[in-house]
Amino acid sequence: MDANQWLIAAAGFLAGLGVAGGAAFWWFSRQMKAAAARVDKVEKARQFAGQQVTQARKQVEALQKELGELKHAAKAATLRPFKHSEPPQPEAPAAIDPFLPLAPAAPPTPVGADGFADTLVLKPKKS
Structure with a gap:
């Protein structure tokens, strides 16, 4: 082999090395960009989860405070002590309208001392 062939082989090797280096650089840069995008996405999700946790803690704190007040x-x-109040008394009926064809309604049932209407227990009929 003479010197020309060695120079052509070396130049071809360097050109192939440059193309392989460029392809490797392109492939690894693509992988690094994808990894950086995933890391960014995970970081945003972590921040959002942190905000959600903070908001949930505030809500739990407010609910616990409200529960304490209610307790x-x-x-x-x-x-x-429970203070019994008298049940509201029905209003007196207004003056009877002479043009009203119906008789006024019967007064409401009397209310007992306990605030409930008096009830009667009916015995079953024997047949």
Whole structure:
């Protein structure tokens, strides 16, 4: 082999090495961009999850505070004696309209001392 052939072989080897290096650089840069996009997506998801956790903790704290207030109010209500109030009395009927063909309605059933209408227990008929 003379020097010309060695120079052509070396130039071909360097050109092939350059093409292979360029292809490897292109392939690895594509892989790195894809990995960076996945890392960015995971980081955004992590931040969003962190925001959701913070919001959930605030909601739990508010609910616990409200539950404590309700428990305190319920405890205070059970300790306080229940005051019976009289049931509302029906209003007096207005003056009878002379043009009204129907008789006025019967007065409402009387209300007992406990606030409920008096009831009667009927015995079953024997046949």
